Amino acid sequence: MQPVIRLEHIDKIYGTGDTEVRALSDVNLVVNTGEYCAIMGPSGSGKSTAMNVIGCLDRPTSGSYYLDGVDVARLSDDELAHVRNRKLGFVFQQFHLLPQLSALENVMLPMVYAGVAASERRERAAEALTRVGLANRLHNRPNQLSGGQQQRVAIARAIVNRPVMLLADEPTGALDSQTTQEVLNIFSELNASGITVVMVTHEPEVARQTHRVVWFRDGMVQNDNMLPTQLAQMSLVS
Amino acid sequence: MNLIESTKMAVKTLTANKLRSTLTMLGIIIGNASVITMVGVGQGAQRYASGQFESLGPNVLFIIPGSEEARDRSFQIPRTLTLEDAEAISSQVSTxxxxxxxxxxxxxxxxxxxxxxxxxxxxxxxxxxxxxxxxxxxxxxxxxxxxxxxxxxxxxxxxxxxxxxxxxxxxxxxxxxxxxxxxxxxxxxxxxxxxxxxxxxxxxxxxxxxxxxxxxxxxxxxxxxxxxxxxxDEASVSAAEFQLRNLLRLRHKITNEDDFTVRTQKDALEIVGNVTGALTLMLAAIAAISLFVGGIGIMNIMLVSVRERTQEIGLRKAIGASRQDILVQFMIEAIILSALGGILGTAIGVGGVTLVSATTPLKAGVSTPAILVAVGVSGGIGLFFGVFPARQAAKLDPIVALRSA
Known part of the structure; x- marks a missing residue:
């Protein structure tokens, strides 16, 4: 089966000359369709930079990145925007919902940029919100929703364009333990239905619920297939 | 994303922040209203003054003491015209x-x-x-x-x-x-x-x-x-002017500079036209400045808005908005603000002109060119002053934008 992510010899260097910072150094990583995978590592390890590259928000300095079989490492800004729109779904720590829009309208937003017809947008957005258990909150504004509900709206927004992969950047960082579990359950359900999920987290108890942990250190992948159960031991090492 | 979607989005954003949108528009509203009112009043003044002279009939001539030059030199009006002059004109000028x-x-x-x-x-x-x-x-x-x-x-x-x-x-x-x-x-x-x-x-x-x-x-x-x-009659105005000028020169024993001035209705209308035309131009210029200031106000608020909505822009980019999508969205916001401001300003301007007409003798007219220019200019101002903030927004790096909390 074709991998969703194939990173080959990825370098990411910020600045030039004396101020050069090597954020990623010869990173190689393959994530296959249907995986549920956590990216971890101490701060400054390069996991965020790796996430930006994987999310097509940033281009590597060198190396190849095949996303769903297409090399996206050299695409222009607008081409990357198109790839993000069609192939990726993002979930952020701070939810990033637009406050002036209802839950339904927030979920419709990626389809607006994809050029989906209005009636279909509405239908699919309602469907996605139903899937995350918010069928009765379609017309609420973000400020009328709890943190967990807001994050579920964000997840609905991330899956509504039927992406090949869901990218979550510290998705439970702003949630209490109970809503964290609700959100993780949704990720598990989505993954069970076939969606690839890649998540950056620094919480071992969150990573433990994924199927694979990729450990970054000093801009490199130190361990790319750690079992979540090995985590406790690993955190001690770091 | 097409223009209709961008417009809907812009309207949504603008209505979500009504107070700010209104305040932003205020500059354009005032600018536009003042352009239309000022030009209307200026033209009203012109029409009023012209009407006054026209009401005298085309046959009338005025003789006033002192030459044009003498009146330019001093406020002291020379006392050179006499009753005897008038009697002489009456008895000797046949036209x-x-x-x-x-x-x-x-x-x-x-x-x-x-x-x-x-x-x-x-x-x-x-x-x-x-x-x-x-x-x-x-x-x-x-x-x-x-x-x-x-x-x-x-x-x-x-x-x-x-x-x-x-x-x-x-x-x-x-x-x-x-x-x-x-x-x-x-x-x-x-x-x-x-x-x-x-x-x-x-x-x-x-x-x-x-x-x-x-x-x-x-x-x-x-x-x-x-x-x-x-x-x-109207045909003999210039003959009359010539004859009475000669008569007065003779009576006043003038060899070089006249000590009186003869004005026909045509002269008077011309002078009135020049004066009120300059007045209209001046009023329009002042109003245009306020329109310009209104445009700067829009740019100012748009720049603040871009900064404030950094995260929104980052999010939109992350979920697939291109540079152009963002640019167009912000441009449309600016254009809607200025065009709506232009229309409201025009309405107020027309109201102002109507009010002036109703309450003063100046029959101020609503000038269609003034409306077209004002609305066109305010739309253009939106475009012009919207470009810079919109480009700032489009240029934002989504990573930086998303992380700015």
Missing amino acids: VSAVAPQLQSQQPLSFGNRQTTSLVMGTTPDFLPVRDFDVEQGRFFTETDVQRNTQVVVLGSDIARKFFDDKDPVGQQIRIKNIGFQVIGIMESKGAFLGNNQDDAVYIPITTMSNRITGDTSPYGTEVTFISVNAR
């Missing part, structure tokens, strides 16, 4: 049908214990045809009255009301500069001429005015303030 010398000054009037100060106009019976004026009640004074220096007065309608309420003033005595005058008539109501309320004035024979009221005379004879002349 002239009526000559009305006028000697006027502000004087105290009283009747019983009622007092006022108003314009006292000494003139001759020819004043009526020249100014297309008539009495409402009683009679105007005659040639005989002028010859005999009689102390009779015809009241303007406002003065009549002020002194006599609804009683009949004809036959009563009023005092001008403490000299008794018998009221023989009341003028019809005519309104203002070039800012002078003709109804708030009294009319007496010019000889009486000169001998009893003003008292002083020109070295050349009996001074007059100016002379209004009616040419026989």
Whole structure:
């Protein structure tokens, strides 16, 4: 089966000359369709930079990145925007919902940029919100929703364009333990239905619920297939 | 994303922040309203002043003392025109049908214990045809009255009301500069001429005015303030101008610079046109500046908005908005603000113009070019001042934008 992510010899260097910072150094990583995978590592390890590259928000300095079989490492800004729109779904720590829009309208937003017809947008957005258990909150504004509900709206927004992969950047960082579990359950359900999920987290108890942990250190992948159960031991090492 | 979607999005954003949107538009609203009102008022003033001269008829000529140059040099008006000049014009210039010398000054009037100060106009019976004026009640004074220096007065309608309420003033005595005058008539109501309320004035024979009221005379004879002349018909205006100019030069023994000026209705209209045209231009310029300031206001608020909505922009980019999508969205917001401001401003401007027309003698017109220019300019201002903030927004790096919390 074709991998969703194939990173080959990825370098990411910020600045030039004396101020050069090597954020990623010869990173190689393959994530296959249907995986549920956590990216971890101490701060400054390069996991965020790796996430930006994987999310097509940033281009590597060198190396190849095949996303769903297409090399996206050299695409222009607008081409990357198109790839993000069609192939990726993002979930952020701070939810990033637009406050002036209802839950339904927030979920419709990626389809607006994809050029989906209005009636279909509405239908699919309602469907996605139903899937995350918010069928009765379609017309609420973000400020009328709890943190967990807001994050579920964000997840609905991330899956509504039927992406090949869901990218979550510290998705439970702003949630209490109970809503964290609700959100993780949704990720598990989505993954069970076939969606690839890649998540950056620094919480071992969150990573433990994924199927694979990729450990970054000093801009490199130190361990790319750690079992979540090995985590406790690993955190001690770091 | 197409334009309709971008517009819907922009409207949503703008309505979500109504107070800010309104305040942003205010600059454009005021700018636009002032352009339209100012131009309307300016043109109204032009029309009003032109109308005043046109109402005199195309045959009228004015002779005023001093040359153009002399009046430019000094505010002191030379006393070079005399009653004798007027009589000479009347008897010797064949193309002239009526000559009305006028000697006027502000004087105290009283009747019983009622007092006022108003314009006292000494003139001759020819004043009526020249100014297309008539009495409402009683009679105007005659040639005989002028010859005999009689102390009779015809009241303007406002003065009549002020002194006599609804009683009949004809036959009563009023005092001008403490000299008794018998009221023989009341003028019809005519309104203002070039800012002078003709109804708030009294009319007496010019000889009486000169001998009893003003008292002083020109070295050349009996001074007059100016002379209004009616040419026989429109075709003879230039002939009349030529003839009376020659006559006056001869009488005043002029060898180089004239000591009087002759103005025809056409001259007067031209001068009025120049003055009010400059006025309109000045008003429009001031208004245009406020429109420009309004545009800067839009840019200012848009820049703040871009900064404030950094995360929104980052999110939109992360979920697939291209640079152009963001640029277009912000541009449309700016254009909607300025165009809506333009339309509201125009409505207020039209209202202002209507109000001015209703409450003042200026028949201010709504100028279609002014509306088109103002709305076009305000739309353009939105475009112009929106580009910079919109580009700032489009340029934002989604990673940086998303992380700015």
